[in-house]
Amino acid sequence: MGMTLQSEKKQGITLKQLKSQKVLILLSIPFIIYVIIFCYVPLGGWLMAFQNYKPKNGLLHSEFVGLAKFEFLFSNDQFLKVIRNTLAMGVINLVLGTVTAILFAILLSEFRFNRGKKLVQTISYLPHFLSWVIVTGIVFDVLSTENGIVNEILVNLHIIDKPFNFLADPKLFWWIVGFANVWKETGWNSIIYLAAITSISPDLYEAASIDGAGRLAKIWHITLPGIKPTFFILLIMNIGNVLNAGFEVQYLLGNGLVQSVSQTIDIYVLKYGISQADYSLGTAAGIFKSVVSLILIVIANQLAKKMGEEHLF
Amino acid sequence: MTNKYKVPPQIEHNVKSAKDIGKGKNAFLSRRTTGDIIFDTVNLIIMILFTITMLYPLLNTVAVSFNDGTDALRGGIHLFPRMFTWDNYKAVLSKELMPTAAKISVLRTVIGTVTSTFVTALLAYVLSRKNFIFKKQLSLIYVITMYVSGGLIPVFLVYKALGLTNSFAVYILPGMVSAFNMLVIRTYMNGLPESLSESAEIDGAGHMTIFIKIIFPLCMPVIATVALFTAVGQWNSWFDAMLYNRMSDNLTTLQYELMKLLSAVTTSGKGQTAQTMEHASGMVTPTSVRAAATVITSLPIICLYPFLQKYFVAGLTIGGVKE
Structure with missing residues (x-):
């Protein structure tokens, strides 16, 4: 089979082929x-x-x-801060997102009440389908100084004595974005890990039980190694996305008080490129993001390859 | 900004069927030790807390949306409204742009989903023909677009030059052919028995006939999944409305209107108390109006959710994408 394919290839494209595939070629145009x-x-x-x-x-x-536009960008304090913000929020999202998804998948797979399991699973996916506009609104309500539930609980527990304006504190902004992501995506991201856990052979758990392994030991020695390939593949894919992790939430949740930590590359591009019509500068910032993303994905892939783990290409 | 349901290729073979997910290995846990009991109790507590965290903000929004606006400012509204009213909904629905926004949102979702799914499936069909001579080249120019894109500014300028700004077409055309969805559909098509299209070809059927009459109907499971994600993406997007159609009020969408309500509250800083406005019989506040708008905007998704659920897990596991 392989031989025939090769010999066909050598002949190149014949006129007869072009004619017989006229419709496909027309459809492609x-x-x-x-x-x-x-x-x-x-x-x-x-x-x-x-x-x-x-x-x-x-x-x-x-x-x-x-390269004047790039030189300007990298000598510009504001853009350096923007890079820092994008990277920081990207990494926080990646770490928090991965850890919570794995944790949730493991806990759910160990959950003993089958009907409850279905329900929890169904509820956990729901926020993924809501828009960021809605989710940002929810974050805003939950953290509000007027009747926000978080402030209400903290005040009632006497942890703080008056409502605290979380959204105005630059130190907290990255983490608020991180936890907003966790709220929206944990259930969704856990699906793929749950699938990986389900495909682990039950024999392994049975053998471990006979050897007297407890639940935690089984999770540590069977479940975690079992989801390792999935973990690496997702890690590679998500590392390429680290710089993409910042537009909608930051744009919607940011305000004047936290501007120095909330602006990301995408927001910078929007601000200078579109609003101030400096198209060249905006494009340069966009190129920087694309190129770094591509480099990151290649590096992550090579590392995984070297370590003998699953890799993409 | 795009849907994230990319599934790495290597995971595909691990998954038997969507139904298996979540089914545990409970069978051999019949003998429970003290450790088991502690573990299960802690797990149960975590799951209950998790569920509350997921549900409370949503239920609270519903409660606020049905509560008198000024009364809600006193606080203490949790799961149920205290002073029930429809005023917030009346206020949202009587907003000038709301009927337009609803119409455009529905139109872009329906038209965008139908065209995108059909056209993307057609490309997948062309690229699933085993002996098509330009298969490699055509695949490649689409796969590249998954990794590199021009970026916001060049894209904006091109759309502007094409006359797509301030037009409905900007909601439909740019996302019409999705390389990723094409790969997902093509993978499914490659799994169909070849004899089906071969025998149709012998009977003299052309490619369009084979695609529409045979292949497309057979691909319904994957088509449904792709259509679903496209629809959710269309319904939820607001950025294109803001970037390209800000000047055209007649092209606004529900999400963009909601976004305006949100930024009116966030940028006003601390106080929202001050801006109570009288409406009809009762009082509404920006917060209570926004709550009602949120419920209206998410209602279609919540209603469709049970149907969605059937397909999206399948969608996640179908995506065995190669190349």
């Missing part, structure tokens, strides 16, 4: 035009980052400035 217009033409816009782009001059006649 709109898809090629589509992807060029919506994906590759914007990619060509990357040129703007190396120019002093002026809409009236267009891409072809704008002044070429080399």
